[in-house]
Amino acid sequence: MSSILSPIAIRGRFLDIQNTVSKASDIDQAVRYIEDGLLISHEGKISWFGTWEEGQSQLNADMNVQHYPDQLIVPGFIDTHIHFPQSEMIGAYGEQLLEWLNTYTFPTEIQFENKAYADKIAQFFVNELLKNGTTTALVFCTVHPQSVDALFEVAEQHQMRLIAGKVMMDRHAPEALCDTAESAYTDSKALIEKWHGKGRNLYAITPRFAPTSTPEQLSAAGKLKAEFPDVYVHTHLSENKNEIAWVKDLFPEQKGYLDVYHHYGLTGSRSVFAHCVHLKDEEWDCMHQTDSAIAFCPTSNLFLGSGLFPLKKTWEKQVKVGLGTDVGAGTSFNQLQTLNEAYKVQQLQGDKLSAFEALYHATIGGAKALDLDEKLGNFNIGKEADFVVLDLKPTAIQALRQERAKGIDDAFFALMTMGDDRNIHSTYVFGQLAYSKSNAQ
Template sequence: MSSVIATTAIRGRFLDIQNTVAQARDIHDQVRYVEDGLLISQNGKIQWFGTWQDGQAHLPAQVDVQHYPDQLIVPGFIDTHIHFPQTEMMGAYGEQLLEWLNTYTFPTELQFSDPAYAKTIAEFFVHELLKNGTTTALVFCTVHPESVDALFEAASNYQMRLIAGKVMMDRHAPDDLCDTPERAYSESKALIEKWHGKGRNLYAITPRFAPTSSPEQLKRAGELKAEYPDVYVHTHLSENKSEIEWVKALFPAQKGYLDVYHHFGLTGNKSVFAHCVHLEDDEWNCMHDTDSAIAFCPTSNLFLGSGLFPLHTAWEKQVKVGLGTDIGAGTSFNQLQTIQEAYKVQQLQGNKLSAYEALYHATLGGAKALDLDQTLGNFNTGKEADFVVLDLKTTALQQLRQSRAKSLEDALFALMLMGDDRNIHATYVYGQRVYSTC
């Protein structure tokens, strides 16, 4: 796809959150709804945004206006934790985390040493993201550099912003899936040089989780982060109670699970830790103090029986949180379905998740978790033009429910609790339509 993109003009109903917030209660004040709006993008960036009445004067000559009068346009969904090699093993039955990895995940990931196979799954994966309205994702690959190449190449075809990295893993896994501390370092370094900052691609240093990396490998990962402070760190943390006990036995010199990563220099404002279901109080404090972020993965946590993530504590501790689908322990690519389960997880803890807070976590809050909130997440001028056109009434039941909606917030909540990929009418990446039901 050409790096020079024509001007795009979109008219319709727009909804976003204008600014990042420190507490959930502040989100309502930042909701922006334009009943009849216009968004003009040029070369992938938002050039103008406002009402249709005001915007007509800004329309370049001979630009076709794409009009969505009956839909709702929101910023592109951001997935802060997902595994592309696990796409084909979604819905694998009957295990909790550690058994699930050994029974299903590792055998599946062995196939990605084949570049042709990796290419096929990467292209399917990227299309599935776009079909579900996800325009940015933080992605696990496998230990094979070929898997990273395949994913970034597939994303580059759409000028899609992806953050991804090669898994670092040198123990407690099949031999053919293990590297070494030095190989993990050198292969990751080469991939950083090849992909980070090229187009919209960004790299993440990716130790799978502490038990599958030796102290020597984590040390090399920390050295890599020190050499390339602008790259991300992406790993798992405190997903499962058995996992936590295993980490404590493997790393007795550290105070706990998070302290393992912190000790090796892997916390920070571009470090994203998936799950964090069972953090201890000092770990919450460390997350806040280091400006690290959490990927909340409700469908995965419920599917594997890992536990209920305490979103209210993240707000209290002012720790950044984004939503993650965590395919393939997660059960849907779709962020609407992820929100459905996030709502239920909070209900089970006696807390609520409003429609606007859910939208925040799926868009601007996710961008903040990825340290991209100056670039993505809403319709502010100058940001990258990634957005989704939602159809609120794709089924007879949705039509009936929406006809009874008392407010915009009620309509959005009903969509989130009843929606799925059928509600994604169109997806735009960098100002261009890359998926449509039409």
């Protein structure tokens, strides 16, 4: 990572959530909206934030101010669950989880044995994240160590905070995609030592899900976690009812699906479990007690027919939750589209997802789920300067709707229900412009 970054000054309308909260009803009190604000970044971090009127005295005479008078600036979107090798198989037809893996996912992932191929898709993947305003993501690679190298190499070019890991999978998958308990441990350890904490890169121990790992491999994953307690654990949990039944058959000695991971030491404050659509009460309690987190992936849960995630229960049970696109079962890299589907998932259960709660989950709530809320998620001074400039009126219908918006909450709600990558004007990563719609090919 470069040791010297140019300072930047950004003027415009800013919206963020100032702190994490324990009740959804408290989010409104944490909202910060500045109609005419100024953000100054030095060395990739926010050095000043407030109103334009107060901030002018903080500007150096030679500092250019980038002004976005008609846009809305929010913290960078945080994706807590996504698969970079599945980018090319997004929107694959007709299957539910287990059949979908065998029909589409595994054949696609075999190609990542080729490093040049992995490099090509990694470049596409990171560009797509930036084009959609996502500045941090927790990412599945493939079983191949070179797939991890490919992704982190591209992330490093942008000084982007990504968390990723090599899939561990030693059964119930094609032979070409299987490692062993020993090789998964050895390869993962080498990758941790190579990448974890290098620049903004962080590593995640990544068993695909319990059915594709033997007890010996899950034990090896737990050993890694014990040896490197500040690395992440990233896997899937209770996405599909057939999957849950399969886990019960494979691990009859455990009390349930989550207990498999807990038994092997894989729960904790940096453990993120994707989906969790069908948790039992005792599993919710275990999630809370271990400070584990959930990645809520609405487009994927709907596309694969997995079920409706009870978001309201995360507040009741005090369980950390972030938003995940889950590409390629998820149908969009875009967090606005993901929030659109999240709203509908809650509606189908008789619950509501407000605009500000949606923003919370996509930013500071996601940062908390990743144990990064001291570094990311809002515009507090000292945090890393990752943010997105949003165009509220890229289409005629959005322009018409925004003219009728009754306040910033209504404006953001319209944005999240109608928005997509066309709304991403610019993306800034670590205080530097990483994507601009005007410069995009």
